[in-house]
Amino acid sequence: MDLIVRKAVMADMERIREIAEITWGETYKGLIPEEIxxxxxxxxxxxxxxxxxxxxxxxxxxxEGKKLVGFANASVRDDFAELMAIYVLPDSQRCGIGSMLLKVITEDLIGISKMIVAVEAGNKLGESFYHTKGFKVVEDCEEDFIGYKLKTRWMEQHLQK
Structure with a gap:
């Protein structure tokens, strides 16, 4: 597999949107209603x-070659970062792409002590991925998500610098 991770550019927007739609559909089938x-x-x-x-x-x-198969996005806030998304197309999952994306994000976090991520309770693949990467559950809560009650599991990873 010829895999390259690079910064996103505006020309990637349509493909990013497609990947988000495909992975959300697969990941949250039965967990979050399609309309939401x-x-x-x-x-x-x-x-x-x-x-x-x-x-x-x-x-x-x-x-992968010339095909965009996944993306990751994080936001820095004071002394921590929030991982807002890691999405990899279902056919490309379990090949190390998510791990590589997480590694690149983490390497770019200078002076940041921890990273947090919200995972919908029941997203077994997501929870398992983050557990294997050293994230620990810090809070379970219910959140209003566009009028729908989500069962959110907040996880965090302390970063070693």
């Missing part, structure tokens, strides 16, 4: 929001 998924994706992956995220946050894409 669609509303969230429409907002979070709008041109305006994607442009802002690409310009102002850590946003990387994974390329």
């Amino acid at each position: 998924q669609s509303r969230f994706l429409e907002f979070a992956y709008s041109d305006r929001n994607l442009e802002w995220r690409i310009e102002r946050t850590l946003f990387f894409v994974a390329m």
